[in-house]
Amino acid sequence: MCTSMLDPRLRTLKHLSLMEREEAKMILIEQVEKVLLSKEELNTSDVPIEISAAMGDDAFDIFDSPVRSFEDAQAEETNDEDFLTQKRVLTQISARREVENYLDHTMIVSRQVNSLSWWRETNYRFPHIAVLARIWLCATATSTPPERVVSDCGLGLTAQRSRLNGYILRDQVMIRRNADCVNITQNDIETYFSRNLFFNG
Numbered sequence: 001m002c003t004s005m006l007d008p009r010l011r012t013l014k015h016l017s018l019m020e021r022e023e024a025k026m027i028l029i030e031q032v033e034k035v036l037l038s039k040e041e042l043n044t045s046d047v048p049i050e051i052s053a054a055m056g057d058d059a060f061d062i063f064d065s066p067v068r069s070f071e072d073a074q075a076e077e078t079n080d081e082d083f084l085t086q087k088r089v090l091t092q093i094s095a096r097r098e099v100e101n102y103l104d105h106t107m108i109v110s111r112q113v114n115s116l117s118w119w120r121e122t123n124y125r126f127p128h129i130a131v132l133a134r135i136w137l138c139a140t141a142t143s144t145p146p147e148r149v150v151s152d153c154g155l156g157l158t159a160q161r162s163r164l165n166g167y168i169l170r171d172q173v174m175i176r177r178n179a180d181c182v183n184i185t186q187n188d189i190e191t192y193f194s195r196n197l198f199f200n201g
Helices: 002-006 018-045 053-060 070-102 115-122 127-136 144-156 166-181 186-192
Strands: none
Touching: 002 018, 002 127, 018 070, 018 127, 070 127, 115 127, 144 166
16 A cells, blocks of 8 residues: 555555555554654764863763762653653654655646656655655566566476476576676577576577
């Protein structure tokens, strides 16, 4: 459902019930939150730690400092929890706002538009959803390439060649499927695998 929602032409999901649309919307919001959090983690891990010169020698005087009281430690921990809660809430609000703006019904997208091209041109408007679109919309919708590889394996592994090593079969299929990329002709393949030839051309 979310993949259909990421296609700008189908984003309203009119073919689904209201409950299914809301479920897809919530899943998309959760995924955008994850993108926001991972982006924020990257930003905070890249920030160098700098010690101000104004602190002087006291900055490194940790052994001479008094031991913190239990109440001070609890208060600091509560402040950290409050900060994390606020951060989580702001992330949820930001994700929800971006998804709702994307799903806005006033935005009109032509049926002839290529969805990946549309995302390339408008990724500045919905940057975090665009990350998900690049991940989810690039999946192929056909199983033809894997079926061809399985077919080649079936041609190579016959009853007469049942003791064929899996690595040799893998290499033969790889060469067969990628021969045009490395300028290998069918004649070269037949010459090289004259003893183990299973490709008919």
